[in-house]
Structure formats: C-alpha cells, structure tokens
Amino acid sequence: MTVFFTADTHFGHAGARALYRRPFASVAAMDAAMQARWNAAVGPADEVWHLGDVAIGPGPASMAALLEGLHGRKHLVTGNNDGPATTGLAGWASVAPYAELMLEGRGLVLCHYAFRTWRNMGRGWLNLHGHSHGRLAPLPRQVDVGVDAWDFRPVTLAEILARPRRRARAAAADPG
Numbered sequence: 001m002t003v004f005f006t007a008d009t010h011f012g013h014a015g016a017r018a019l020y021r022r023p024f025a026s027v028a029a030m031d032a033a034m035q036a037r038w039n040a041a042v043g044p045a046d047e048v049w050h051l052g053d054v055a056i057g058p059g060p061a062s063m064a065a066l067l068e069g070l071h072g073r074k075h076l077v078t079g080n081n082d083g084p085a086t087t088g089l090a091g092w093a094s095v096a097p098y099a100e101l102m103l104e105g106r107g108l109v110l111c112h113y114a115f116r117t118w119r120n121m122g123r124g125w126l127n128l129h130g131h132s133h134g135r136l137a138p139l140p141r142q143v144d145v146g147v148d149a150w151d152f153r154p155v156t157l158a159e160i161l162a163r164p165r166r167r168a169r170a171a172a173a174d175p176g
Helices: 014-019 027-041 060-069 157-162 169-173
Strands: 003-006 047-050 073-077 092-096 098-103 106-111 126-129 142-144
Touching: 003 157, 014 027, 027 060, 073 098, 092 098
Parallel strands: 003 047, 047 073, 073 092, 106 126, 126 142
Antiparallel strands: 098 106
C-alpha cells in the first residue's frame, strides 16, 4: 500500500478553471482529467489523504459517484468548501479538520491551511496543506499538495521529498 496526498481538486467548480488558470477546455474535461490522473497514480489498495476542497457544485449523488470512482481508501481533512454534503459521504474512511501521522519515519501535520508554525516543526515534521493553489511561498518543511502544484494528481511522500524546494510559483515558471 502506498500513501498519497492531494488537495483542492474543486471537482465541478466552473470558476476553478479561470481562478487557478487550469488548462482545461471545460469543467467536464477538468474533472475527467483529474479523475484519470488520480486513478493512474493511485491503486485500489492505496490510501489517499485529501486535504480539503474536494468539490464545489455537484449534488450528493454525483459526489458519492465521484468518490466511488476514485481509487484508494480516502481520508478527508476538511477545507473551507467542504460542507455537510461532502463530509457526510459514506466513501470517506475518516473526516477531520486536522491530522497528524507518521509515515516512513517522518512526522506529518495535515491541514487544509498552511501554518506559520506547527507541532514538532523544529524536529523535522512537515506541514502538508492545500488552500493556496501553488501561490504561497512555503516555509521550510512546508508543502502545498494541491492539484494545481502537482500536475492535477495525488503525490507520494517520496515525490514531495524529491522535489526541489522553491520559494515562489513564479520561480518555477522561470526557465532561466
């Protein structure tokens, strides 16, 4: 079993295409691409921690079908757009506003929001978060796991640790 992290999928959210400059021709194309990329990375026996803002717009039946169609055992760390229709879905293994876990000997603090400080920050624990859509300059040991920063798919801890640190999204866009 592999553990993955993601955030800010905003399934069904028409405004996400413009707000976050997502390169999809339509909401349907965006949703289909994110589901395909999720299922290409995540296997049925894997575990996924979704750090909030799953969807905006779909009704409960559509949300349940969407969740059922995504591989893995799914945990939700709630975001500002995750209301009762999302948090009440039967497809979640757990739902909480905050979580801590040890993975591969590394402590992780999981929340939808980036922190200025967090538990065991000085002991090497990482703060994984969403909400900022790749636009926030991170502190050391802080990573935005949102789809806008990771090619619209969930990522593993190994991928997170292997990625070169950058202070701003603009720095990553600069080829020089």
